[in-house]
Every structure is written in C-alpha cells, then in structure tokens.
Amino acid sequence: MNWTRGKTIGRGSSATVYAATCKISGETFAVKSAEFHRSEFLQREAKILSSLNSPYVIGYRGCEITKEPFNDGEATYNLLMEYAPHGTLTDVAAKNGGSIEEARVSRYTRQLLLGLEYIHDSKGIAHCDIKGSNVLVGENGEAKIADFGCAKWVEPELTEPVRGTPAYMAPEVARGERQGKESDIWAVGCTVIEMVTGSPPWICADSTDPVSVLYRVGYLGESPELPSSLTEQAKDFLGKCLKIEAKERWTATQLLNHPFLLTKTNTEPVLITGLVTNSPTSVTDQIFWRSVEEEEDDLDRPSWWECHEERIGVLSWIGQVVADPTWDMDGADWITVRRNND
Numbered sequence: 001m002n003w004t005r006g007k008t009i010g011r012g013s014s015a016t017v018y019a020a021t022c023k024i025s026g027e028t029f030a031v032k033s034a035e036f037h038r039s040e041f042l043q044r045e046a047k048i049l050s051s052l053n054s055p056y057v058i059g060y061r062g063c064e065i066t067k068e069p070f071n072d073g074e075a076t077y078n079l080l081m082e083y084a085p086h087g088t089l090t091d092v093a094a095k096n097g098g099s100i101e102e103a104r105v106s107r108y109t110r111q112l113l114l115g116l117e118y119i120h121d122s123k124g125i126a127h128c129d130i131k132g133s134n135v136l137v138g139e140n141g142e143a144k145i146a147d148f149g150c151a152k153w154v155e156p157e158l159t160e161p162v163r164g165t166p167a168y169m170a171p172e173v174a175r176g177e178r179q180g181k182e183s184d185i186w187a188v189g190c191t192v193i194e195m196v197t198g199s200p201p202w203i204c205a206d207s208t209d210p211v212s213v214l215y216r217v218g219y220l221g222e223s224p225e226l227p228s229s230l231t232e233q234a235k236d237f238l239g240k241c242l243k244i245e246a247k248e249r250w251t252a253t254q255l256l257n258h259p260f261l262l263t264k265t266n267t268e269p270v271l272i273t274g275l276v277t278n279s280p281t282s283v284t285d286q287i288f289w290r291s292v293e294e295e296e297d298d299l300d301r302p303s304w305w306e307c308h309e310e311r312i313g314v315l316s317w318i319g320q321v322v323a324d325p326t327w328d329m330d331g332a333d334w335i336t337v338r339r340n341n342d
C-alpha cells in the first residue's frame with residue numbers, strides 16, 4: 001500500500017503507533033512501527049493478527065518494511081491496522097471524567113468477551129495482556145482487542161515464559177506457572193475494575209509496589225478489591241472472573257450469559273471523535289509501567305521488568321519456599337517478559 005506516515009498516536013514498550021493515510025483511497029489507518037532488529041514481538045503480533053477476523057479484534061491491513069529518517073535510515077518494521085478513532089478504554093474513561101458508568105462498562109465487557117470467545121475458542125489463542133489500554137474503541141463505539149504482542153497459541157499448550165502487565169496478572173501467572181485462556185478472564189475482571197474506577201486494580205490496596213502485588217496475588221491468595229459502587233450483579237460477575245483457581249473461572253462463553261451482560265439498559269456511548277494521542281492518566285500508569293513522557297525523554301531506558309529483574313528473582317525464591325518446595329527455580333524464563341532477542 002502507498003501511504004504517508006502522520007502524527008504519533010501512541011507509544012508502548014515495544015513500538016510506536018502513528019496515524020497514516022493511504023495515498024490512493026485517503027483512508028486513515030494506524031501503523032505500529034519498530035526498528036527491524038527489535039521487532040520480534042511486532043512480527044509475532046502481525047502473524048497472529050493476520051490470522052484473525054472479528055468485529056471485536058482490531059483489523060489487520062498488512063505489514064511492510066521501510067527505511068525511515070527517524071530511525072537514521074535503518075530498516076523499520078511496520079504493522080498496518082484499522083484505525084480506532086476513540087482511542088483505548090483507558091482513554092474513554094479519562095475523557096468521561098475518570099470512569100465509565102456501569103451500563104457502558106457492561107456493553108464494552110460484552111464486546112471484549114465476544115472478541116475473547118473468538119480468539120480462545122475459534123483460534124486457540126490466549127491474548128496474555130488484556131487491560132484497558134489494549135482495548136481500542138472503533139468507529140461505531142465497539143470495543144476491539146488490540147496489541148497481540150504477548151499473545152500465544154495455547155492449543156497445544158507449550159511451556160512459554162509468562163508475559164503481560166503485573167497489575168492484571170492472575171495468580172498462576174504471578175507464580176510463573178502457566179498462562180492461558182483462564183488468565184485472560186482474570187484480566188477481564190481487572191479491566192472491568194479499571195473501567196469503573198479509572199485506575200488499574202490494586203491502586204487502593206495500600207500497595208503501589210508491583211512485586212508485592214504479584215506476591216499477594218500469587219502466594220497470599222488475594223484478589224483485587226471490588227468497587228463498592230457496583231451493583232450486586234456486577235460484583236457477582238467479577239467474582240466469576242476473579243476466582244483464585246484458574247479452572248473455576250468462567251469461560252468467555254459462560255460469562256456472555258451472565259445477567260450483568262444481558263442487561264437491556266446498555267446505552268449507546270457518547271464518544272468524542274478526533275485523533276487520540278495516548279497519555280497516561282492514572283498514578284499506576286507511572287508505577288506499573290513506563291509513561292509516554294518518560295519514553296519520549298529516554299527511549300533506551302530499560303523496561304519495568306528489566307529494572308525489577310533482581311527483585312522478581314527474589315519473588316521467585318519466596319514463591320519457591322512458600323508455595324511449593326519443588327517449584328522449578330529457573331527464574332530466567334519468568335522474567336523474560338516481552339524482551340526482544342537483540
């Protein structure tokens with residue numbers, strides 16, 4: 001496709017996302033770019049996204065290698081995607097005064113689960129990084145799952161390092177044991193909390209330290225606090241997502257039949273259109289992962305995981321002692337989270 005790169009609309013740990021315009025049709029789309037030699041996760045994401053086709057998953061438009069002046073003429077890997085004009089669920093909550101009302105949360109959650117039901121059951125894929133900032137809102141206000149950089153095929157299940165964002169990790173993921181479809185469902189519960197409160201879970205848990213949160217989730221059997229403002233129906237729904245035992249968690253299909261999602265009071269969202277630029281909005285954005293501003297200042301800084309490598313190693317050791325004396329102490333995999341092999 002012949003296209004022109006436009007404004008930066010988002011910046012994550014692995015890539016930068018730009019608006020772009022097709023020179024022939026004039027269509028706006030999004031292009032996620034990374035230096036070729038650091039694009040392992042982006043290439044993996046492109047491979048997975050190219051195999052998906054659902055109204056609740058961001059659309060794949062192709063991939064290309066270009067030479068870009070901003071990369072000193074070095075090869076750049078580009079993933080071309082459908083453009084989501086309303087930004088992420090995190091952006092929508094921020095624009096809506098910091099939180100989203102329950103009826104709309106129910107509507108977005110239903111769409112998120114329709115996307116998950118499709119990738120889990122039809123494609124055998126676990127997303128492994130469901131959170132508000134990885135769910136985009138499309139032109140017609142529908143939630144669309146994005147950022148498949150951590151996703152993996154789970155049928156057949158292979159032993160792979162755990163990935164994702166600490167605040168949304170299920171107990172089995174926090175312990176570094178396994179990560180599958182059930183772990184995505186835990187993250188859905190965390191995302192519902194994020195939509196309702198405007199912050200990722202655990203912000204009120206008198207602990208702003210990701211490592212201690214992982215310890216509490218993984219070894220003390222704790223789950224995030226449920227927002228008191230929620231109806232009993234919504235709390236019951238969260239209870240089905242946030243079961244400590246992965247096998248007891250409801251599947252996406254079961255959750256789609258929960259009364260919380262069958263409510264008739266869902267209102268059409270009022271969304272502000274326009275180019276959305278990603279910016280962190282909550283305290284935990286700065287605590288649990290790097291902020292956009294920080295990245296712009298220093299793109300080569302180590303990621304959160306790299307900064308906390310030593311401490312996570314300690315957590316693995318605590319886990320070994322507390323939870324399972326036979327636990328495999330090979331923590332190397334456990335801490336290799338979204339790091340390219342460069």
Ligand SMILES: Nc1ncnc2c1ncn2[C@@H]1O[C@H](COP(=O)(O)OP(=O)(O)OP(=O)(O)O)[C@@H](O)[C@H]1O
Pocket residue numbers: 009010011012013014015016017030032058081082083084085087088133134136146147149277278
């Ligand atoms: N298709 C799109 N349309 C509009 N905005 C997008 C699109 N894709 C990504 N963005 C914006 O760019 C941001 C970063 O994208 P993405 O999460 O895919 O990058 P990442 O490097 O994988 O991030 P992370 O640090 O979460 O791993 C998103 O939070 C969103 O604001």
